[in-house]
Amino acid sequence: MRNYAPSPSLRGTTMDTVQVGKGLPALAVDVGGTNIKAGFVHENGEIEKVVILPTPPGKNKAPGVIDTIVELSDNLAESGRSARVGSVLIPGVVNDRKGIGVHSENLGWDNVPFADILTERLGYPVSVTHDVRGSGIAEYQLGYAHRFDNVVVLTIGTGIAGAIFINRQLIDGDGFAGEIGHIPVFGSNGPLCVCGQAGCLETVASAAAVAREYQRLSGIKVMGGKEVIDLALSGDTLAARIWDRATLGLAKCISQLCSIIAPEAILFAGGFSGAGDTLLNPVSEKLDSILTFQRRPEIGCSKLGAKAGLVGAALQTRTLAERLGL
Ligand SMILES: [Zn+2]
Structure with missing residues (x-):
């Protein structure tokens, strides 16, 4: 490898x-x-x-x-x-x-x-x-990830997936590893996912899911997940609730990664990574409230965006x- x-x-x-x-x-x-x-x-x-x-x-x-x-x-x-x-x-x-x-x-x-x-x-x-x-790999070689031996670059876009590096080696599982978006975080009562499961992370926390949920509940068309974040920041309570659920899903999922592979850092990439503290702060706070004994990873945004x-x-x-x- x-x-x-x-x-x-x-x-x-x-x-x-x-x-x-x-x-x-x-x-x-x-x-x-x-x-x-x-x-x-x-x-x-x-x-x-x-x-x-x-x-x-x-x-x-x-x-x-x-x-x-x-x-x-x-x-x-x-x-x-x-x-x-x-x-x-x-x-x-x-x-x-x-x-x-x-x-x-x-x-x-x-x-x-x-x-x-x-x-x-x-x-x-x-x-x-x-x-x-x-x-x-680009983030590992040219961005911030190279500082860590064990790190997950978590890309949020239409879906959610991660590049998992353990002891500086990329784990690909013959192509099947890193499907972090399909970790169920909201149980069998959660929304149905394209993969056939219910409650997968990407049904609540992908950029597409955040936009879709806002449109479904408000009837107002939005350009994408980023617009929902902007609405939440401007005081829209529905957008804030959807964003709160998305960041809770991310924190739950990261807590599972902490128990399984104990990454030193999680770096967000993709469309939401430009959100900066609006993404990092709620995820960090929720993660802190979930973790007990696990190693607490650094949470940041990728450099290459x-x-x-x-x-x-x-x-x-x-x-x-x-x-x-x-
Ligand atoms: Zn799924």
Whole structure:
């Protein structure tokens, strides 16, 4: 298993000048449920953000996603930016070693060998990695997580998942580990989850769930979970109640992680990580009221924020090139 001890040469890089080390020109892609973000990694390690495209429609989005990436690569080559290696981050259950999208509820695919297909279509080697693990590795190598031997980078977005590092090693469970959003925290009477269980963390604490619950109870449309947080801050009692439940769910879930793996820190990433103290304070207070003997982890927000996915994909291109001796 790869050890994610930080590379000394990469420490201390700032968000604005984030680089991934020298290497081959590369294509880095972060596929999300809503958007596909792509960047070109220059030989000097600089990541050039290229484009954000909507994720193609359709029930099974795999063919559309693959075609979009091929088109992107072709367009880049035409503009003089020819990649020689690539990396794609995708959501769902992902077998990182084999580059297979095992399952994605939101993107509607099962057992798609993305790495093999893209390597053939693009004409250069491509690796495929779980989006949250890829982002977590970026936070580990270039963000705040490197200070800890045992840390969870917990990404809250449409869903919730975590990159779990124990003794500086990423635990992936052949693609099935880190599904922290599906830890039941509100019992069998909780809301039904897309996974088939009830009361999962992400049914109350994901950005999508917070927005959905506010809309359901108020009849007022909101743009996303962040807007509900803003409403709570401005004195909206319904928004405050929903946010209180979300942060209670997060605290309950983190308390379970404390009992099982005793992380030194939990770092929030994804859409809510920009909320800062509005997220950290209630989660910390509730966690303190739950924990008894367990080691109390530091609770913080990630450094790379929304950039983590693209930076993570860029880092994976360096890892792949190194593995192949390119
Ligand atoms: Zn679930």
